[in-house]
Amino acid sequence: MIKKLLKSVREYKKDTILTPLFMILEVLMEIFIPLLLARLIDEGINKQDMFAIIKVGVELIFIAFLALIFGRLSGKYAAKASSGFAKNLRKDMYAKIQDFSFYNIDRFSTSSIVTRLTTDVINVQQAYMMIIRIAVRSPLTLIFAFLMAFFINHKIAIIFMVAAPILLGSLIIISRVAHPIFRRVFNTYDKLNNVVQENVRGVRIVKSFVTEEKEIEKFNNVSDSIYKDFTKAEAILALNNPIMQLTVYTCLTLIAWFGSHFIVLNTLTVGEFTSLITYTMQILMSLMMLSMIFVMITLALESAKRIAEILEEVPDLQNPENPVFDVKDGSIEFNNVSFSYFKDSNKLALKNINLKINSGETIGIIGGTGSSKTTMVQLIPRLYDVTEGNLKIGDVDVRNYDIRTLRNAVSMVLQRNELFSGTIKENLRWGNKEADDEELVKVCKYAQADEFISKFPNGYDTYIEQGGTNVSGGQKQRLCIARALLKKPKILILDDSTSAVDTKTESLIRKAFSEELPETTKLIIAQRISSVQDCDKIIVLDNGSINGIGTHEELLKTNEIYKDVYESQMKGGDESGK
Ligand SMILES: Nc1ncnc2c1ncn2[C@@H]1O[C@H](COP(=O)(O)OP(=O)(O)OP(=O)(O)O)[C@@H](O)[C@H]1O
Ligand SMILES: [Mg+2]
Incomplete structure (x- = not known):
């Protein structure tokens, strides 16, 4: 399924690859910063060496500047890659839908197709961006920061080894529970779109039957159900935060505790202690980011599945292998x-x-x-x-x-015929793009439409509103007949x-x-x-x-x-x- 979707990345492969590359560079820079900080404190401030302070300070600024540039580049490519991917996904789905037979359309329902083309694509787009940026960044930061912490003081680093699995474990449980609820939310979105679409299309009927209240109730019901499910899912996901905070502060307290011990025993310098704290923050931040991605992916997987369903649908009617290109007669x-x-x-x-x-x-x-x-x-x-x-x-x-x-x-x-928004001429030419004005008038005469069209102030250039609301039922029917005749069937x-x-x-x-x-x-x-x-x-x-x-x-x-x-x-x- 994922493979099928990834086919739509196409020309944005370059941006997709550049994003994590710059990300890696940014992470490397960020990892150096605490080390330099430690040197600044230990060699510069503690020894009151002005030259060392300036030297390390300049290095720090330079590295921070590089990190900024790399971060900016990676952000730019990420935006391009993900919105490009979304664009292609929509294009591919749209092209596929054009091939759908009536049977295929019956199977999906129009409103579900619309949700899949809009909301679902946006979800996947966001997840894609997160994956190519944060999904690269967080594990890398995690590993590097941990290695650095280990390198500074391996006894303290053990604290992370205990904390990380506990955190990850609870994240996995949380997302498992939330997943089915999100699935339900998406199906309800289809229903919501369906209600809106039906109501807005049929707004004249709703009004003439004075059923506005019933329609509002119908809408409220679906809307409520989305609200409830979302609250439920988000409430479960929100557990993330307290668990995270608890772990972060426990780790910090433990490090402060052990750290001060080691400082007193002279096995840890103040500078090293500061960088340890920074690494701790980096490690925990990346864990938090990972958990966010987890949630996004949980959500997006459901959308991805729904998009794949469209892309993988086999059009019910296929052209034969050696098709006949000539219809002899109308028997x-x-x-x-x-x-x-x-x-x-x-x-x-x-x-x-x-x-x-x-x-x-x-x-x-x-x-x-x-x-x-x-x-x-x-x-x-x-x-x-x-x-x-x-x-x-x-x-x-x-x-x-x-x-x-x-x-x-x-x-x-x-x-149930349809006119499209556009002029009468444009509508008629759906029947035959190349037809000249003379032909248009001829078929309209056959369909008894010429007479009323000529009476319109703008004649054949009269603008037809969406759905043909500004012509009468009988006029619409005659325009549709004229349009059909233009094909010379x-x-x-x-x-x-x-x-x-x-x-x-x-x-x-x-x-x-x-x-x-x-x-x-x-x-x-x-x-x-x-x-x-x-x-x-x-x-x-x-x-x-x-x-x-x-x-x-x-x-x-x-x-x-x-x-x-x-x-x-x-x-x-x-x-x-x-
Ligand atoms: N897309 C569809 N999916 C499933 N069943 C359908 C579909 N379209 C029509 N039917 C069913 O097929 C049967 C015949 O419907 P059809 O539209 O051909 O009738 P009709 O003779 O054209 O009626 P009317 O005079 O009201 O237009 C009906 O029982 C209808 O419920
Ligand atoms: Mg019928």
């Missing part, structure tokens, strides 16, 4: 197709679909809500793969096409895409389709019989199976469901009834 053939959204369940959303559609035909699809209309058409551009059977387009199995080729040939207006799928358009405009769109796009196979999912009754064939779906196929007249005679829907919609002339 569609379902052979015994069954489909389930869940890989390990036999709950089928589509059962045994057999169907043949000729290129250029217009097909209507009708069926109650949840009857798998959307599911069926999503298989055509290979948004999901069939679970059983096969699906052919232009006589070739969809799994044999290059995915881009296939998706460019099949234009689908999704049931061989197959055009409209999933309930004219539900918010009035019947007259809708019939104009249908007319434009049959006159201007005779070669394109058109699949129209609709709730209104009037939307599909002129189709060459109408498919009636019921609970994932085909219940009947035929023209409007045929189905009226032979199909109960179709007849029921028709009669209920005709009653009282309610054309928009479902």
Whole structure:
């Protein structure tokens, strides 16, 4: 897992290596300082030798200055290495997510993907910086300072040998206990993001249903749970501090005690005693730093795991080895197709679909809500793969096409369509980057969108707000249809895409389709019989199976469901009834 993440270090390897190198130099300088201090006291101050004081003093300042420069350089490279690493991690995750199929996205959930791209990357970035700086610095200081202390007076150095294991042992226990709590906190973060995302996206619905209070409560609950877990984890981690303090002061007291004894016995000089105290501080400080890193790593490991999950996810839909790059025509053939959204369940959303559609035909699809209309058409551009059977387009199995080729040939207006922030022109060109203005106007005329666009003061340059909030539902649908047409698809799928358009405009769109796009196979999912009754064939779906196929007249005679829907919609002339 760590290996996978480290691949993203790439061009920042140099900075990653330079950081600890300068760190080592800094540590070496710092280790010399107490030694010089001892000489300053013993040779200079105690003997009242002015020359020695100045000489050692200059040396001290010089070494301290070097330590400063090395420290600064190592800090600079550390910052560059860690933020560069984070940048690459985000890039790699983002690129990977672009390859995700609908199945992969379903598996992670959008909000969890967002948390992983933001919070988790920041955690790893910080830990990385700590590791390349402090994780090098502390053990080095620890070892050197200990060696120096040992060299000055090995009897006193024994004190550290007792204190250090006690300290490390308690640190390990603490982090073991805190780890599972952090894990829970991260999962709750996903939930928090989910609540916020849903609420902010659906803010109009929240307001119109006056459910603000319920939403606030939902948010507070998740927020509370993070608060509680964090307090718990941090409280455990906070034990670090008293344990640390206790050890530090015990060590200092012991050293003062033994030290003064040795000074009286004349086996230790005052200067040596001072440097011993400094080394003690250095040793204990590095132990403290190590414990901090321990905590950071504990936290970051969880984040690293979550990032690795994204990087290691295998995109569910892969391009075949020798892909077909040409879609001959818009014919569609379902052979015994069954489909389930869940890989390990036999709950089928589509059962045994057999169907043949000729290129250029217009097909209507009708069926109650949840009857798998959307599911069926999503298989055509290979948004999901069939679970059983096969699906052919232009006589070739969809799994044999290059995915881009296939998706460019099949234009689908999704049931929950989206516009992006940008001008109308920019939005339309999602369909075809190279389309010129003339083409834009042409497809907008087919989709009956040109008329309302021309009425906007800025026409085709009108800015669409995020999510298309400043156009009406029906206008949005027509823009989405125009965008789909711009691809010049061989197959055009409209999933309930004219539900918010009035019947007259809708019939104009249908007319434009049959006159201007005779070669394109058109699949129209609709709730209104009037939307599909002129189709060459109408498919009636019921609970994932085909219940009947035929023209409007045929189905009226032979199909109960179709007849029921028709009669209920005709009653009282309610054309928009479902
Ligand atoms: N991403 C998904 N993951 C799991 N189950 C799904 C998913 N999408 C749809 N389903 C399930 O598959 C079944 C068919 O759903 P589908 O969206 O195809 O119905 P539909 O006919 O398009 O309905 P509607 O008219 O409401 O759009 C439903 O039972 C639904 O719960
Ligand atoms: Mg649907």
